[in-house]
Amino acid sequence: MMHSEMEAQAGPVQVRGTVLTVRRVDAYYAMTLVAPAIAARFRPGQFITLAVGGPDTSMMLSRAFSIHDVRPDHGGTVEFVFAVHGRGTRWLAERRARDVLDVTGPLGRPFPLPRDPASCLLIGGGYGSAPLFALADRLRERSCQVDFLLGAGSGDRVFGALTARRTGRTATITTEDGSLGSRGLVTDMLDQVIHEARTDVIYACGPMPMLRQVTALAGRYDIPVQAAVEEAMACGIGVCMTCVLPVIGSDGITRMSRSCVDGPVFRGEQVRWDDVGTIPFDAFGAPGWEPRSRRASQSVVNGGGSAAAAAGTGPGRGRTAPQRSDGRPGHGG
Amino acid sequence: MGVDLRTRLGHVELPNPILTASGCAGAGRELAQFMDVSKIGAIVTKSVMLAPRSGRPTPRMAETPSGMLNSIGLQGPGIDAFLQRDLPWLLSRGARAVVSIAGGTVAEYADLAGRLSEAAGVTAIEVNISCPNVEHRGQVFACDPAASGAVVEAVRSRARYDIPVFAKLSPDVTDIVGIAKACVSAGADGLSMINTLLGMVIDTATTRPQLAGLTGGLSGPAIRPVAVRCIWQVREALPNVPIIGMGGVRTGLDALELILAGASMVSVGTTIFHDPSACTRILRELEEELTGRGTERLADVVGLAHQARTIAGRPPGPGAAARRS
Numbered sequence: 001m002m003h004s005e006m007e008a009q010a011g012p013v014q015v016r017g018t019v020l021t022v023r024r025v026d027a028y029y030a031m032t033l034v035a036p037a038i039a040a041r042f043r044p045g046q047f048i049t050l051a052v053g054g055p056d057t058s059m060m061l062s063r064a065f066s067i068h069d070v071r072p073d074h075g076g077t078v079e080f081v082f083a084v085h086g087r088g089t090r091w092l093a094e095r096r097a098r099d100v101l102d103v104t105g106p107l108g109r110p111f112p113l114p115r116d117p118a119s120c121l122l123i124g125g126g127y128g129s130a131p132l133f134a135l136a137d138r139l140r141e142r143s144c145q146v147d148f149l150l151g152a153g154s155g156d157r158v159f160g161a162l163t164a165r166r167t168g169r170t171a172t173i174t175t176e177d178g179s180l181g182s183r184g185l186v187t188d189m190l191d192q193v194i195h196e197a198r199t200d201v202i203y204a205c206g207p208m209p210m211l212r213q214v215t216a217l218a219g220r221y222d223i224p225v226q227a228a229v230e231e232a233m234a235c236g237i238g239v240c241m242t243c244v245l246p247v248i249g250s251d252g253i254t255r256m257s258r259s260c261v262d263g264p265v266f267r268g269e270q271v272r273w274d275d276v277g278t279i280p281f282d283a284f285g286a287p288g289w290e291p292r293s294r295r296a297s298q299s300v301v302n303g304g305g306s307a308a309a310a311a312g313t314g315p316g317r318g319r320t321a322p323q324r325s326d327g328r329p330g331h332g333g
Numbered sequence: 334m335g336v337d338l339r340t341r342l343g344h345v346e347l348p349n350p351i352l353t354a355s356g357c358a359g360a361g362r363e364l365a366q367f368m369d370v371s372k373i374g375a376i377v378t379k380s381v382m383l384a385p386r387s388g389r390p391t392p393r394m395a396e397t398p399s400g401m402l403n404s405i406g407l408q409g410p411g412i413d414a415f416l417q418r419d420l421p422w423l424l425s426r427g428a429r430a431v432v433s434i435a436g437g438t439v440a441e442y443a444d445l446a447g448r449l450s451e452a453a454g455v456t457a458i459e460v461n462i463s464c465p466n467v468e469h470r471g472q473v474f475a476c477d478p479a480a481s482g483a484v485v486e487a488v489r490s491r492a493r494y495d496i497p498v499f500a501k502l503s504p505d506v507t508d509i510v511g512i513a514k515a516c517v518s519a520g521a522d523g524l525s526m527i528n529t530l531l532g533m534v535i536d537t538a539t540t541r542p543q544l545a546g547l548t549g550g551l552s553g554p555a556i557r558p559v560a561v562r563c564i565w566q567v568r569e570a571l572p573n574v575p576i577i578g579m580g581g582v583r584t585g586l587d588a589l590e591l592i593l594a595g596a597s598m599v600s601v602g603t604t605i606f607h608d609p610s611a612c613t614r615i616l617r618e619l620e621e622e623l624t625g626r627g628t629e630r631l632a633d634v635v636g637l638a639h640q641a642r643t644i645a646g647r648p649p650g651p652g653a654a655a656r657r658s
Contacts, residue, residue: 237366
C-alpha cells in the first residue's frame with residue numbers, strides 16, 4: 001500500500017502550464033513553463049509532452065521534449081529546449097509569456113545515478129545535450145566527476161557549450177564544420193576523452209547514429225553507457241506503441257520496447273542499434289517467433305541457438321556486451 | 334438535476350456512454366495516471382491476439398491534417414499475458430473491461446472468445462474484424478459480409494451467453510449496411526463503428542512512403558464526418574441495434590454528434606494522444622451540453638437526428654423547412 005502510494009506520488013501529471021519565457025538560444029528556443037507539480041517530480045532524463053496548436057488544432061499528436069532544467073521560482077518551473085522543425089514547433093516558438101499550455105510530465109525512465117562517486121562522461125549531440133546539465137548537477141551532488149563531450153553540425157547548434165565549459169571538469173566540443181572546438185564528430189574524440197578523464201560511466205543523448213557509435217566504442221573499454229534515445233512519439237505515455245525499438249531484456253529476450261515508458265534512457269548495450277527500424281526475427285512476437293520453452297529445446301538440438309545466447313546475456317548487469325547484437329546473426333545456424 | 338447518462342451495451346448497463354477506443358488506451362493502466370478509469374463507461378482494450386506479436390517496423394506513425402496514420406501491426410503480449418496481468422488490474426480498479434480481440438482465422442477469434450469467457454469480469458467483447466484472413470489470401474474480414482458473419486458467429490457461439498459481442502466495422506467498404514446486417518444476423522449484440530480508413534503519406538523530401546508499413550489507418554477529427562455517415566446509415570437500417578460510435582471525437586459536442594446519429598456509446602481514441610484525460614473531460618462536456626439543453630436522459634437523444642423534431646424546442650433550421658416543403 002505504502003509502495004503504491006509512493007509510486008503514485010512520483011508519477012506524471014497533466015497540468016495547465018503558464019509560459020514564463022520563450023527565448024532564442026543560438027539555433028534553438030528555450031521555453032520556461034510554470035508547472036510546480038512537474039518540477040517537483042522531475043528527475044534528469046525525463047521529458048514532457050505538450051499539446052500544440054490550441055483547442056481547435058489540426059495537430060493531433062503531442063510533442064515530446066526532454067526537460068532541460070527545473071527551478072523553484074514561481075512555485076516551480078520547467079524549462080525545455082527545441083528546434084523549429086515543423087508546424088508544431090513553429091507554433092510553440094510563437095508562444096508568449098502568460099500563454100497557457102496543456103503539459104504532461106515528467107515522463108519516462110530517468111538517468112540512473114551511480115551509487116558511489118564515479119568519473120562520468122556526459123555526451124550530447126545537438127540539443128540532445130539539454131537534459132545533461134541537470135544530470136551533471138545531481139552527479140556532482142554525489143561527488144562524481146563530470147566531463148562533457150558535446151558536438152553538432154556547427155557552433156550555434158552545440159547547446160550549452162558555455163555551461164559545459166564553466167561547470168564541467170573538462171569540456172570537449174566538436175563541430176562538423178569546425179566552427180567551434182575541433183572539427184569532426186563527438187565519436188572522433190571519444191577515445192581520447194575516455195583516456196584523459198578515466199571515465200567510469202557514460203551518459204549520452206542525441207541522434208541514434210551517435211548513440212550507436214558511442215555504445216560500440218565504450219564497449220571496447222567495458223564502460224557502461226546510459227543512452228537517452230530520440231524516437232518519434234505520438235502520445236509519450238505508453239499507449240500508442242509508436243516509439244518502439246528492439247531492446248534486449250534482462251531475461252535475454254528482445255522486445256519491441258516503448259522508448260517513452262521503458263526509456264527514453266536505456267543501457268546502451270541493451271539496445272540493438274543496428275536493428276532499429278526493423279523487427280528482428282528473434283524479437284518477442286516476431287513472425288515465426290516461438291515461445292521460449294520450444295526455442296530452448298530446439299537450441300539444444302542445434303547445438304546452441306538464441307536461447308543459449310540469451311543465457312549468456314542474463315543478469316550479469318555489470319558487464320557490457322556490445323558484441324551481443326553483432327553475434328545475433330549466428331542464431332539458429 | 335443531473336442528466337441520466339446510463340446506457341446499454343447489449344443487456345449490460347453502463348453508468349455513462351464514454352469509452353476508450355481500442356488501441357488508444359492500452360489496457361487502461363497508463364491512462365489511470367491521469368484519470369479514474371472506473372469513472373468512464375468502459376475501457377475498450379487494445380486488440381488482444383492469441384500469441385504475442387511484435388507489430389510492424391518503425392516509423393509507425395505520421396501526423397496528417399486533423400488526424401494521423403498509424404501502422405502499429407497489433408503489437409501485444411497475447412491473451413495469456415492479458416488474462417494474467419491486464420484484466421485483473423482493470424477489475425481491481427473498478428473499471429469495466431470491453432476486450433477487443435483480433436485474429437487471422439475464424440478459429441483464432443473463437444478461441445479468444447472462449448478464453449475470455451473462462452475469465453471472470455469481461456463486460457463485453459469487441460471483435461476487430463479489420464484483420465487479414467490468412468485462409469483467404471489475406472482479404473480483410475470486415476470487407477466481406479460472409480467472412481464478417483463467420484467470425485461473429487464463431488465468437489458468439491463460443492462467448493459466454495451473458496457477454497455481449499460487438500463487431501467493429503471498417504468504413505473501407507462499398508456498403509457498410511450490408512456488413513452490419515451480416516454481423517447482426519450472425520448474432521452480434523451490437524456494432525462498433527468506425528475503424529480507421531486506409532491511408533498513405535509520401536515524404537516529399539525522401540520521395541518515399543513515410544510509414545515503414547507503407548499504408549496506415551487514418552484516425553482523428555478528419556474522419557468524423559465519415560463516422561457520422563456510417564452510424565447514420567446503419568442506424569437507419571437497423572434502428573434497434575446498439576452502436577458504439579467512434580471517429581475523431583475530441584469534445585463533448587463531437588460525442589453528441591455521434592449520439593444524434595445513432596450511437597448509444599462513444600469511444601474516444603486519437604484525442605487521447607494529446608490529452609491523456611480526454612475521456613473524463615469529454616464526459617463532463619457531454620453532460621454539460623445535455624444539461625444546457627434541458628435533456629433529462631441520454632437515451633432521449635440517441636438517434637435523434639433521424640427524427641423530424643429537434644432538441645429542446647429549438648426552431649428547426651432553414652434546412653429542415655426546405656425539406657418539409
